[in-house]
Structures are given as structure tokens and as C-alpha cells.
Amino acid sequence: QSVLTQPPSASGAPGQRVTISCSGSSSNIGSNTVNWYQQLPGTAPKLLIYTNNERPSGVPDRFSGSKSGTSASLAISGLQSEDEADYYCAAWDDSLVGCVFGGGTKLTVL
Amino acid sequence: EVQLVDSGGALVQPGGSLRLSCAASEFTFGSYAMSWVRQAPGKGLEWVSAISGSGGTTYYADSVKGRFTISRDNSKNTLYLQMYSLRAEDTAIYYCAKEKAFVTTVTTYFDYWGQGTLVTVSS
Numbered sequence: 456q457s458v459l460t461q462p463p464s465a466s467g468a469p470g471q472r473v474t475i476s477c478s479g480s481s482s483n484i485g486s487n488t489v490n491w492y493q494q495l496p497g498t499a500p501k502l503l504i505y506t507n508n509e510r511p512s513g514v515p516d517r518f519s520g521s522k523s524g525t526s527a528s529l530a531i532s533g534l535q536s537e538d539e540a541d542y543y544c545a546a547w548d549d550s551l552v553g554c555v556f557g558g559g560t561k562l563t564v565l
Numbered sequence: 566e567v568q569l570v571d572s573g574g575a576l577v578q579p580g581g582s583l584r585l586s587c588a589a590s591e592f593t594f595g596s597y598a599m600s601w602v603r604q605a606p607g608k609g610l611e612w613v614s615a616i617s618g619s620g621g622t623t624y625y626a627d628s629v630k631g632r633f634t635i636s637r638d639n640s641k642n643t644l645y646l647q648m649y650s651l652r653a654e655d656t657a658i659y660y661c662a663k664e665k666a667f668v669t670t671v672t673t674y675f676d677y678w679g680q681g682t683l684v685t686v687s688s
Contacts, residue, residue, distance in 0.1 A: 457609060464581050490674040492610070499660055499678040500610065502570075502644065506672060547671040553626050554600070556611035 458483060459544050459557035466563040472532040475560045477544030479525050485545045491500055491520055491525040494541040500545075501543070504529060531562070538563050567677040568663050574682030575590060581651050581686070587679050589659030589674040591593050591639045595639035598664040601646050603657035613659070618667040629655075632634065651686045674682070 460478040479485065502511050504520035507527065515524040527546075531538055531549045544557040555558035573585040587599070601613040614635040615624045623635050634647040646659050659682055662675035 487671040488672055488674075492675070494610075499680055500675075502674060502676050502677065505665075505674040505676070511676065541609075545610075545612075545674070547673060549671065551627070554615070556610045556612065559609040 457558040458555035460545065460549070461542075461557035461560045462545060463558065464561045464563065466565055467531075468538065468565045469534055471534050473534055473562065474528060474531075475529045475542055475544075475562070477529070477557050478522045479527075479546060479555075481525060482550040483546040483548040484522065485523075485525040485528060486528055486549060488547045489520065489522050491518075491529045492543045492545065494543065496540070500543065534564055536564050538562060542551045567638060567663060569663065569677055569679035571659065571661055571682040574652045574659065574684045576663035576685045576687065577651055578688050579652060579686055582647070582649045583651065583684060584648070585646040585661075585684070586661055587683055589642045589644065589661075589663070592663070594637075596667055597662040598669045598673070599637065600662045600664060600665060600669070600673075601635060601659055602662055602678075603655075603659045604678070604681075605654075608657075611657075613614040613667040615664070615673075616644070617669065621643075622670060648684070651684075653686050656684060656686045 491502040492500040494500045507522040508520045548555045569587045573685045600615040661679040663677040
């Protein structure tokens with residue numbers, strides 16, 4: 456049971472827009488920044504979004520993040536086949552005194 | 566380009582010990598906090614432990630507290646995870662990850678990851 460809650464799966468056709476939600480509490484998302492990681496099949500995770508809505512160099516602007524209250528979202532527009540991956544949200548938890556992850560969302564491009 | 570190379574994974578019996586290593590290069594290792602994150606087979610990511618750039622401050626997940634010890638040798642640009650009293654539920658790929666600052670803070674994130682090393686705990 457993950458501290459942050461994500462839908463286990465999401466899907467969309469090429470070119471469409473997809474959003475992935477991440478729900479937490481006042482001790483994590485409600486008081487700290489949210490980061491998103493992309494894990495392509497068989498590879499290590501990669502930083503996708505940091506500090507709620509910032510993109511590292513090299514990440515396409517098709518990817519965007521937002522946060523409101525104790526929830527966050529990752530949006531992917533202009534969906535491409537290479538976006539098929541697992542996506543994880545993460546945040547620091549003040550009560551647990553550690554980093555917590557969501558359970559991950561498997562994105563399928565139809 | 567930042568490089569993190571994880572090693573040390575193996576098959577170990579329940580109750581056994583193991584030490585993982587993460588060799589870092591192409592950045593000033595001692596200037597950044599580092600973490601270990603693990604992923605059980607077919608499961609999601611779980612943060613395990615973090616250590617500040619100097620090694621003076623450490624954090625552990627409750628699931629490993631008292632059994633695992635994180636450390637670093639800045640002269641060798643290497644991060645370690647010493648694991649004791651291993652259990653079947655510790656079976657996972659273990660990734661080292663570089664943090665964005667000298668110390669782990671509430672705004673921390675992992676900007677580079679190693680390729681992972683597999684630890685299997687089984688008799």
C-alpha cells in the first residue's frame with residue numbers, strides 16, 4: 456500500500472492528451488513539492504518533472520505537472536508510442552521523515 | 566555526463582548480509598546527497614535511505630531501519646548500502662540516485678539514477 460495514490464493504468468491514442476493523478480496528504484504533497492519519474496520497460500527511472508512543474512533539460516514540453524492542495528497531476532499531450540512507460544509521483548513526507556512514492560501508473564499508447 | 570554504476574547484488578540466504586556499492590563519476594560526488602531506492606520484482610519504487618554529502622546525516626525507511634546502513638567514501642566517489650538480517654521481502658533491484666543538493670531536504674528529488682543491481686533473498 457503506497458503512501459501516494461495513483462491509478463494503476465492509463466491509456467490514450469497517439470496524439471491525445473492523458474493525465475495521471477497522484478493523491479497524498481497534508482504531510483507530503485500538501486506541504487512539500489512533487490516530482491515525477493518515468494520508467495521505460497527494463498530501464499532505470501528517469502526524472503521527468505521536479506518541483507511540481509519544472510522540466511529537466513531534454514524533457515519535451517509535452518510533459519507538464521501541476522499541484523493543488525494534497526493532489527498532483529502529470530499531463531502528457533501529443534501522446535507518442537515512446538511514452539509507453541510506468542510513471543511515478545514522489546514527495547517528501549514530514550511524518551515518515553522520508554521520501555514516498557506513488558504505486559505507479561502504467562501508460563499504454565493504443 | 567553524470568554516471569552512477571551500481572554493483573554488489575547477489576543471491577543471499579535469509580538472515581544473511583550483503584554490501585552494495587555505487588561508483589559515481591563526472592560530478593563532484595561529495596557535494597551532493599545520495600539515496601538508495603529499490604524496486605521489488607513487478608512492483609513500484611520504494612525509497613530506502615539517504616545520506617548527506619558529508620555523510621553526517623542519514624535517513625532510513627522504517628522497513629529497513631536497524632538492518633541497513635548507508636555510508637559513503639568521498640575519496641573514492643562511492644556510495645554504499647550495508648544490508649544485514651536480510652528477508653525475502655528485501656528482494657529487489659536496488660538503485661542509487663543522486664539528489665539535487667548537499668543535504669536531503671523536503672524539496673529533494675533524484676536527478677540521476679544508476680542502472681540498478683539485483684538482490685535476491687532466498688534459501
